[in-house]
């Protein structure tokens with residue numbers, strides 16, 4: 237009898253998660269849909285993708301997301317985070333495309349039909365060209381323009397989604413676009429503009445929060461914050477510079493959400509967002525890695541902290557220009573303990589590793605989830621874990637070589653193959669827990 241089998245298998249799970257826990261995967265429109273036409277398309281056409289590959293059909297979701305939804309269902313996944321592509325919904329300013337909205341409705345419905353709860357992110361790094369040409373989030377009108385788009389999307393799709401994210405990683409979008417130049421618009425060293433972009437996104441977020449609650453009082457609204465651990469090598473100066481780096485990268489958006497402004501002295505130049513204070517029902521955390529930091533007079537550009545990855549730590553596949561960081565499941569603890577002071581529910585909205593051959597992903601998943609479990613036992617209200625990602629997809633400025641999927645994809649043939657880590661995730665999701673066997677098997681790296 238299936239019920240008895242279920243009960244029996246539950247007993248072998250030595251770490252059981254709270255009832256209703258979300259076992260999810262996260263995706264982003266530009267990385268999976270294919271055929272998008274936005275500022276990233278221009279970035280690609282002007283030779284900025286490191287591998288010189290094309291996003292092309294991506295995972296072909298615009299035509300056929302449903303076959304990946306079937307696979308997600310087969311993997312026991314009960315939640316899926318996707319983003320709505322602003323350039324499809326509003327291809328010209330104030331001109332909305334009903335066909336695009338209808339396609340999103342169909343996708344959301346097909347998730348529900350498969351027992352998968354959708355979560356929508358309204359902005360995951362991509363902008364319509366008309367918005368980019370206006371200066372994107374540096375345009376004083378940006379929050380108003382983003383509010384108009386949000387109102388349309390929520391009016392059309394709100395009955396099919398309860399869990400909304402305004403922005404994905406404002407700190408990554410602004411830092412990579414305005415300080416390191418790796419993302420469009422590709423500016424380098426514009427720290428003040430990066431802060432202004434972040435504060436504009438916080439003001440836009442506040443509008444999103446209010447619009448969604450006006451149209452859908454029961455909905456839950458948050459955002460996804462990228463959190464990196466900056467680990468000082470030694471106390472003293474290393475610690476001081478690591479802390480400054482964390483203040484700048486991790487803390488800015490938190491400060492806007494907690495106090496409506498950046499901390500002094502950044503508050504003098506970064507722009508404030510008083511309306512953003514307290515506007516979240518949950519905090520989403522995207523957590524991947526740890527960097528090590530040593531004080532170094534030669535690293536002026538990095539505020540005198542040399543950021544590096546020691547050779548002997550677990551790392552995902554190479555091939556990126558800079559080291560991707562140490563794969564560090566413990567980062568989830570740092571991030572959750574930091575956001576505890578919001579006193580809001582928490583979702584791990586992304587966690588993963590580029591790992592084409594599943595060398596480390598199973599270890600990462602088990603050990604990240606051990607952290608999540610321990611934190612829930614300590615009283616942190618963590619409601620779900622969304623792995624990045626379901627199917628290998630096009631990695632922004634890198635190309636196809638970073639393989640983050642539970643499912644391997646050949647972009648040329650669109651052939652999918654479930655990785656062993658996909659089956660491992662399935663086992664955990666179906667058990668709503670991690671068995672003693674898995675914990676034992678993956679206690680050591682590799």
Ligand code: BGC
Pocket residue numbers: 264404405408462522586624631632640
């Ligand atoms: C982003 C994803 C990206 C992933 C892996 C996250 O910061 O939200 O879009 O693919 O990192 O680099």
